[in-house]
Amino acid sequence: MEAHAEKARAAGAELPPGFRAHLGKLHLEVGNAAAAREMWNAEKKAFPEATPYMDHLLKRLDGSASSESKKNST
Template identity: 70%
Template sequence: MNALPCMRRIAWVAAILALAGCANAPKPLYMWEGFPRQQYDVLLREGASPEAQIQAMEAHAEKARAANAALPPGFRAHLGMLHLATGNAGAARQMWQAEKVAFPESSAYIDSLLKRLDAGNQRASKGNPA
């Protein structure tokens, strides 16, 4: 009959350890917030204007910097697309290059965006003699 109190203690210790493990949830790798929803809204063409989205994303980036949190993959690339939609090709290029630095695995895609941007700039300069 001495085994029963010992088993109860083991059960209590196991329960306490299980609860302690749940108490310290790991910190998320990236600060996502509303970014996935924002991308979805853009694809549906139901989102806010590009200018308003840029403002919201820049606020998100500032919040992430303040929290010392990483921005998620694609964040800078998406922000670059929004800048391009507003006619700010320089800011688009800067955001795409930052995405490439933060996520080297995006290099092939980012390089293709930069190549298209450069091709568009060359066409525009040929059409508008200085």
């Protein structure tokens, strides 16, 4: 997916709705929460109608990050 995104950027083409959201979920699956957050914020910017769902994912990400820090501190 990263290669497709690069190809689209090089051609000056826009990414379709949901592309960044899906890529963010893939980043999260491999443990890269920062990249997931970046993709979800980019999806919100590109497609404001996706804001409620992206905010939901970001809220869950923030919740899991705080629960992880609580686990590690005990």
